[in-house]
Amino acid sequence: MSATESIPTRELAERAKAITQRELQVYIARTKGSQAATERAREVLPLGVPSSFQAYDPHPIVVRRAQDGWMEDVDGNRYVDFDMGYGALFSGHCHPAVRRAVETQLDNGTLFVTPCEMNTEVAWLLRDRYNLPMWRFTNSGTEATMDAIRVARGVTGREKIVKVEGGYHGHHDEVMISMKPPISEAGPADNPRAIPSTAGITRAVLGDTGVIPYNNLAALDRALAGRDVACFIVEPIMENIGICKPLPGYLEGVREITRKYGTMLIFDEVKTGITAGWGGATGVVGVQPDLVALAKSIGGGLPLGAFGGTSECMDQITAGKVLHLGTYNGNPLCMAAAKAVLTEICTPAATDEAIARNRMLLDACDGIIAAAGLPAHTVQFGAKGCVTWAPEPIQNYRDYKATDFDLAFAQWMHGINRGILLPPGLDEQWLISVVHTDHDALRYADVFGEFVAELTA
Ligand SMILES: Cc1ncc(COP(=O)(O)O)c(C=O)c1O
Incomplete structure (x- = not known):
């Protein structure tokens, strides 16, 4: 699909919902251990989590271990961690x-x-x-x-x-x-x-x-x-x-x-x-x-x-x-x-290197968005980045509320089933830490490319 043949927004939202429905079933099947752990947790922790923003439907992934730029859940699924503790781990896990x-x-x-x-x-x-x-x-x-x-x-x-x-x-x-x-x-x-x-x-x-x-x-x-x-x-x-x-x-x-x-x-x-x-x-x-x-x-x-x-x-x-x-x-x-x-x-050199690696990832995503003519854009600030599902940069909360949450959620769900862990709130962004490699960063772009290909097929 090229920019000149872009799909109407309503049609994209319908396709996104279909992807979400399918991916939800995949998620449930591959996170049975997390589901069981969350059910046990709900008996003693409201929502089954220690902080309410960690809760999401149908259940969050429950994590067993993490190192460098990855996490592994109790089902043994491995994720490149782009969440990094909501941006708390610029040093990587357990540096x-x-x-x-x-x-x-x-x-x-x-x-x-x-x-x-x-x-x-x-x-x-x-x-x-x-x-x-x-x-x-x-x-x-x-x-x-x-x-x-x-x-x-x-x-x-x-x-x-x-x-x-x-x-x-x-x-x-x-x-x-x-x-x-x-x-x-x-x-x-x-x-x-x-x-x-x-x-x-x-x-x-x-x-x-x-x-x-x-x-x-x-x-x-x-x-x-x-x-x-x-x-x-x-x-x-x-x-x-x-x-x-x-x-x-x-x-x-x-x-x-x-x-x-x-x-x-x-x-x-x-x-x-x-x-x-x-x-x-x-x-x-x-x-x-x-x-x-x-x-x-x-x-x-x-x-x-x-x-x-x-x-x-x-x-x-x-x-x-x-x-x-x-x-x-x-x-x-x-x-x-x-x-x-x-x-x-987090020396000046390591910080600059992570920011440059983030730029590389954003450039790859920009290319995918432009080629597909999607109503989306990327935003970078330092080592953080995001795809925003709106044609123009947002300037405030009201603009943010007008972005396309169906597309954002479908992308999140599609990514998590392919080992891309982004923060669950669609209001968040990724962090490229000082220990993420080029390979880690580009994995996001590869999966994003797969998502866009399906969305626009
Ligand atoms: C901008 C901002 N300020 C303050 C806080 C609160 O920090 P904490 O969760 O460590 O209490 C957060 C947490 O996400 C935040 O994003």
Whole structure:
């Protein structure tokens, strides 16, 4: 099928549904062990999973082991892992340098709850990458964004925060608002309503969180004009609706407007941090926030988060005005892993190499899409990439909701049965880690090519 004879979108969606139906049966037949494990799990774990985003129908794959760039499920099926823990494993699974560092640390103790010298070393490593002077450690991205918001409230003396519609910043109350709101309830695109994403959010919290569209400076200006907003928290490049990039000048405008109204700018780099480039998205876009939240890949597979800020912000903690606490903060095992990640594994050269390998994969996918004339395109940000089932790049959550989920789901289902593991949420993206090979990366393109051939036959 060539670009000139492209198939109508409705017809493609019908074909995609047929592929999904067939592949679902294949999936059920080849994952009997995962099904049995999930049934046992459901007796003691809601949805049979430790975190709700791990659940999907009819059951998730249950994993026995993982190394480098692959995982194996309890049925013995092997997958090239493009999910990499939702982007948490830029170092790959169980990198030898992480293992060495953790094993050495095990000989010296797992938890001190009093400082260790590695706290300072790792803070310097982050300081060098993000150009922010002071850092603290947490155990997750959720804690990192929660603490960064508290610091912003401390320094401004203001209560309200503003976030972007469709943005995910972890599972604390203030940001579990308008994560993926139903469009029917979400109000006008340029002035969205704040919708709680879970039960348990109080009216007070809801009232303190404003929601605006991404890539819309006028909406940001309106939201901050009352000079009562402590912070604007945003992923500089949104990575929870595929990959959604800022329009030219957007982030510069965000910086200008937040400064104008005395609002702290928090870049949530839990996903983009170190995978976007050596200095994270902050380094790539060249816009300096007041606070940065990190997690996922900095821990090399261990649970670590961090937030860094300007002296003005972090002095809140020094002065004892904002309390930042946590028994496991900066624990030596995670510090040892992070030090290995930041010095030995995710070096500038290794990072650039993974990004180039990702480009090669994206080029291969671009060729397949163009040859078939599909209403799809690829997006790259650093070592991450995705196929978005829409003809034009998306600019915000509303655009994302208009993409073709039937096609996206059929591709996901087709891939998993052929050993291509992508994150189950269609809002995610792949990660080419520093240990994926050319062969691994191109396996995705081969299977994608098979899918497209069937879709367009
Ligand atoms: C952008 C972003 N911020 C924060 C978080 C929360 O991180 P964690 O799951 O480590 O709490 C996530 C998790 O996916 C994320 O994608």
